[in-house]
Amino acid sequence: MIKNYLKIAWRNLYRSKVNSFINVIGLSAGMAVAVLIGLWMWDELSFNKTHGNYDRIAQVWQNVTNNNEVQTWQNVPFPLAAELRKSYGSDFKYVVMAADITNHILTFGDKKLTTRGGYFEPHVTDMLTLKMLKGGSNSFNDPTAILISKTTAGAYFGSDDPINKVMKIDNRINATITGVYDDIPMNSSFANTKFIAAWDLFYNNNDWVKHAEDPWRPNAFAIYTQLADGANPADVSLKIKDAKLNKVSKVLAKKKPALFLYPMSRWHLYSDFKNGVYVGGRIQYVWMFGIIGLFVLLLACINFMNLSTARSEKRAREVGIRKAIGSMRKQLVYQFLSESVLVVCIAFGIALLFVLLSLPYFNQLADKDMHIMWANPVFWLMLSVFCIVTSLIAGSYPAFYLSSFKPVNALKNSFRVGKLAAMPRKVLVTVQFVVSITLIIGTIIVYKQIQFAKDRAIGFSSDGLxxxxxxxxxxxxxxxxxxxxxxxxxxVTSVAEASAPPTEIWSSTSGIEWAGKDPAMSVDFAVTEVSYDYGNTVGWQFVKGRDFSPRFPADSSNIIVNEAAVAFMNLKNPIGETIKWFDQKYTVVGVIKDVMQSPYGRPRPAVYGLSTYAGAVVLLKLGRRSNTSQAIAAIAGVFKKNNPDQPFEFSFIDEDYNMKFGNEERISKLAWCFTGLAILISCLGLFGMASYVAEQRTKEIGVRKVLGASVAQIWVLLSTDFIKVVLISCLIASPVAYYFLHNWLQNYDYRISIGPGVFVLSAALALIITIITISFQAIKAATVNPVKSLKSE
Structure with a gap:
């Protein structure tokens, strides 16, 4: 029986080639989008799950009150780890202190490479369940140990055994290789960690940590924990809440630090906090793209429904004859569902081919390392369920609709009920365009928000920096x-040193005091230490006062502040004001426009002082007429000559700033791709429907042409209904899109307002696409010789 169903289904598909092509291509495109989005969602939702203790690992975060708002910090002071082990040891299996994972110079022999890694306390290998390729689980107990990744081992040693070889970190710290671990997957918070060095190496070689005047003051480290078996994260968070507050000075106590454990399961997708409360994160994009994937697949299914029911007249007599000779309705339902299954199976095969071809580009676009999990039985189970559900969605309505015809009416070709017969198809087409127009509006708004932030004044000149x-x-x-x-x-026209690039905040202080400050208020000012010529190099824009200059010896006791700091301190005449920074007094000599570190957020109050320490970065301003490649080559030569032990690396500040739009731009590009595919699928269905309508009205068109109707009049006749449907779709889609996008924009302090222009533009695009799609069939029908249209032999 099933073989018979499939045979008849194949014959029907082969007989209606155009209809079948539209169905198969539309479904395959929709299924390909759904599979790609499914892979992306799987990667996002499985983030960090490669670590065996995923559900027991947490990081110690803290909420602190600064500048009259609650801020959430991921870094904590150095002594906290020992305090947690001492006072709350029974709640933790491991407590691991770590320095930030950053770039370092790793040297072995003549080979020097900039490598990303960090310093950790013991047990990090057990906590993260690193797969050790060389060296045992205790290989990290040596206080001079360094573990390197498989990739790092290959880069430095090739096929040689690296164990017990001595490497140098940042040209000053000797470390002995005691183990090699497998590369950490890309979907991990520790991805690209190419080496892990013993914490003692960091502690013993950094006097600012070892001999800190107040070790509870600098929040410069991370603490990762693995909970003890049976410990509840929420209960432990409550226990440790005041562990820092009970140890800090009275000044720091004003910040009201409240510790809490943030589980690894939430690091990646639930990372946005405002006023100490979770407000969102990447999970919003996960669900957004999941909904888009479902809707794109739904569009393809609607095409199948529409084209199947639209050609019901051709199947009506078949239904009538089958019923007349004894076929039951359920047999007819099985027949039509088998056609749906066959189409879906063919479409799925093509969809997998589309996915294979597009996956490299999609990985690049999404900044992922995804692949089809051929050997994963769960993956194939999900795909099987996916195909069955798609078959039921696409085929259920045509199956039950076509099988409902009464034999007498079907054989007499009188089963239709006037204009209402086309109503379900019009509703489905309306749904298609509501989805497509909503996606068009969404992608335009996302694009406009990104451009709006890019056009925001950044307070300095990044060109050639x-x-x-x-x-x-x-x-x-x-x-x-x-x-x-x-x-x-x-x-180069100007050179300066700084403690951080102008696009970043690497340090802050709570030790700022000024006249009129509330003694109970805790503050947090961004701090950047600079050398002479910094302002000239980056192009500071002064509102009042002057820049630092060697002509003023007293500038070592002067500071420059930004407009946000002036507003926060409520300084009416800031120039000459005395600001107390801990125990030292400074005089404000300049006020600059706010330098933007975040393209979307509000600028932070900031102070700039002259530095007597080594700069973390050197900033160079290229001449306007300089050839960039030649200029970089000349600069590289100078640095290699004067600093041969460090590989020369550089970046352009404007590119660094643009990278801050990376997440939004990736989302925007993905949205454009999926919107384009949604429109393509809708157009395929529209093309098929226009073809059907033109075929149904062939004789009517012939009569109208004989009576003098022009091609333009025929075009209007065939296009009017479709244009009405699109206009109705615009009216429905606009408020829906506005509601969701308005809420999305609330995540940004600096955002666009949604005006009527975007809805008019989206409606115009939808109408243009519709007219182009249906015009081919309409004009083709209008230009047919009426003699051929009217003959009935």
Whole structure:
């Protein structure tokens, strides 16, 4: 019986080639989109799950009150780890202190590479369940140990055994390789961690940690924990809440630090906090794309429904004859569902081919490393369920609709009920365009929001501004010589050092006091230490006052503040005001426009002071007429000559700033791709429907042409109904899109307003697409010779 169903289904598909092609291509496109989005969602939802203790790992975060708002910090002070082990040890299996994972210079012999890694306390290998390729589980107990990844081992040692070889970190710390671990997958918060060095190496070689005046003050480290078996994260969070508050000074106590455990399961998708409360994160995009995938698949299914029911007249007599000779309705339902299953199976095969071809580009677009999980039985089970559900969605309505015909009416060709017969198809087409227009509006709004943020004044000149990170202080020791050599190349017009790039905040302080400050208020000012010529190099825009200058020896006791700081401190005449920074008094000599670190958020109050320490970065301003490649080559030569132990690396500040739009731009590009495919699928269905309508009205068109109707009049006749449907879709889609996008924009402090223009533009695009799609069939029908249309032999 099933074989017979499939045979008849294949014959019907083969007989209606155009209809079948539209169904198969539309479904395959929809299924390909759904599979790609499914892979992306799987990758996002399985983030960090490669770590065996995923459900027991948490990081210690804290809520602190600064500048009259609650801020959520992921970094904590150094002594906290020991305090947790001492006072709450029974609640934790492991407590691991770690320095931030950043770039370092790893040296072995003549090979020097900039490698990403960090310093950790013991038990990190057990906690993260790293797969050790060389060295045992106790290989990290040595206080001089360093573990390197498989990729790092290959880069430095090739096929040689690296165990017990000594590497140098940042040209000053010797570490012994005691183990090699397998590369951590991309969908992990620890991805790209190419080495893990012992915490003792960091502690013993950084006096600012070892001999800190108040070790509870700098929040510069991360603490990762693995809960003890049976411990409840919420209960432990309540226990440790005041562990820091009970130890800090009275000044720091004003911040009201409240510790809590944030589970690894929430790090990636639930990371956005506002006023100490979770407000969102990437999970919003996961559900958004999941909904888009479902709707795109629904569009393809609607095409199948529409084209199947639209051609019901051709199947009516078949239904009548089958019923007349004894077929039951359920047999007819099985017959039509088998056709749906056959189409879906063919479409799924093509969809997998589309996925295979597009996956490399999709990975690049989404910044992922996804692949089809051929050997995963769960993956195939999900795909099987996916195909069955798609078959039922696409085929259920045509099956029950066609099988409902009464034999007498079907054989007499009188089963239709006037204009209402087309109503379900019009509703389905309306649903298609509601989805498509909503996606068009959404992608336009996302694009406009990104462009709006990109056009925001950033408070400095990023054109031709180059940043060279300094991982050692070798350049700082003879900065005057390096500066002169750089200027002599002719490629550079200005050189300066700084404790952070202008696009970042790497340090902050709570020690700022001013006249009129509420003694109970805790503050947090961004701090950047700079050298002379910094303002000239980055192009500070002064509102009042002046820049630092060697002509003013007292500038070592002066500071420059931004407009946000002036507004926050409520300074009416800031120039000459005395600001107390801990125990030292400083005079404000300049006010600059806010330098933007976040393209969407509000600027933070910031202070800038002259630095006497090694700069973390060197900033260079290229001449306007400089050839970029030649200028970089000249700069590289100077740095290699003066700092041979550090590989020369650089970045352009404007590119660094643009990277802050990376997440939104990826979302925007993905949305454009999926919207384009949704429109394509809708157009395929519209093309099929236009073809059907033109075929049904062939004789009517012939009569109208004989009576003098023009091609334009025939075109209007065949197009009017479709244009009405699109206009109705626009009216429905606009408020729906406005509601969701308005809520999405509330996530940004700096955002666009949604005006009527975007809805008019979306409606115009939808109408243009509709007219182009249906015009081919309409004009083709209008230009047919009426003699051929009217003959009935």
């Amino acid at each position: 180059v940043c060279v990170p300094m991982l050692t202080n070798d350049v700082h020791k003879h900065m005057d010589v390096v500066k002169n050599q750089l200027l002599q190349t002719g490629a």
